[in-house]
Amino acid sequence: MVLSLAWIAVMLIAGTLWVRRDIAAYARFQTQSDTIDRQRLYRRWLIESFAVLGGASVFSLWLADALWPFTGFPSAFAPASRLLQSDGSISGDQWLPIAIGLFFGMVISVAIKWRQIKKSLAPGAGPDQALIPRNRREATLALLLSLNAGFSEELFFRLALPLLLLQVTGSLTLALVLSILAFGLAHAHYGWKGVLATTAAGALLTLYYLHHGSLLRVMTAHAVINITAFFVRPAIADLILSRKAPRWALAAS
Template identity: 55%
Template sequence: MMIQGLWLLGMLAGMAWWVRRDAEAYRRFQALTCSGDRQRVYWRWIAQSFAILVGASLISLWLVDGLSPFNTFPSAFEQAHQALRSPQHDGSAESMAGMAIGFAIGLAVLLFVQWRRIRKMLKPVAGPADALLPRNRREAMIVTVLSLNAGFSEELFFRLALPLFLFHLTGSLWIAFGVAGVCFGLAHAYQGWKGVLGTMLVGGGLTLIYLSHGSLLRVMLIHAVIDIMALLVRPAITRWIGRRNTLAAAGA
């Protein structure tokens, strides 16, 4: 228990250092104009986040005998899983239809939210996170890798390793997932307080999906898709609408 407590203190101290360092690095990144410099920073972020989050996840899981994240669902989360699991969640046609309807509704809500943002015609660097948007095809390719890495490494740490580790220390799922959710939001502090709150809300939704379905791979994929939508799809649609409006105004 002492080793686990020391490891927790080390992780919290390391996270505080990372958040501060990340905010400073992002401010420098916002000032970059050369695509080559931006690409190097992208790759550095990918390597650093993968090494730090996956490394911390493996150590945390090892300390609580939980090194089987993909083929088993932690028994520590089983109570929450049973509480959130639908009685019809048995793989039947009715269950699959319900899942499909739920996915369609969620997708419709996501598209509605994105459409409102598109209609506002955001400028290229209108918000704190918009400097991340790729400016050419090479950057778009790297941002895709960045999104996939975020989906994998962040979900492994914030949805499995950290909550499981905290549960073994506190015995409370509420504390475990609550603290992990706050940490997940603070890890995006470079986006400002709105970004932190928004990230915490998204993290809460991902936590519910994970606990109800018991699939870490599912939330990894959803996380990656959300990032790809925000960093690649939405900006592409925004640019297309902008060009069309410009052509329409010129022809008027």
């Protein structure tokens, strides 16, 4: 217990320093136009996040007696999972009218909100706008960064940290809430709006994880969210607003 408390204190201090440095680095990144400098920061974030979060996850899981035998969904999370399980089910003959209704509802909503949708797709719409790759080399690094975030962040914030906090506090609810808040604060370089958005996303990912019980699923979902933000949405914006292919699909350097 003493070692676990000491490790949490170390992570709190080191995490605070790391986030403060990231805030400064991201502010600098937003002003950079040279792709070599941008690629250097992409690589630094990729290597550091994998090493730091991966290492912290392994040590935290060891302290929580969950490193071996490793399971993507520990039995300690079972009470929360049972609360999210629903006994209700939809029969096969009910899916078709539901799907048709959802489809036409989406079409009508898009038609009504078309101008707002175009505005939301415009450049500068989100705090992570600067991370959108500008050429193929940046795109490769951004893709690796997205995949790594799905792996290392979910391993730490969805599994390792909650388990360690549960061991120390004895409360699963408190452990999950603190982990969600830590996930949001870890993205402080996006500003307070980004912290709120990532905290909300962390809460949804936690619910998704507890409901399905699969760490791989939530890792994949996280990676898909990042890939959508860095590639899919900008590509759609380029096609709709300027009728051209994305910059990263054309530029090679």
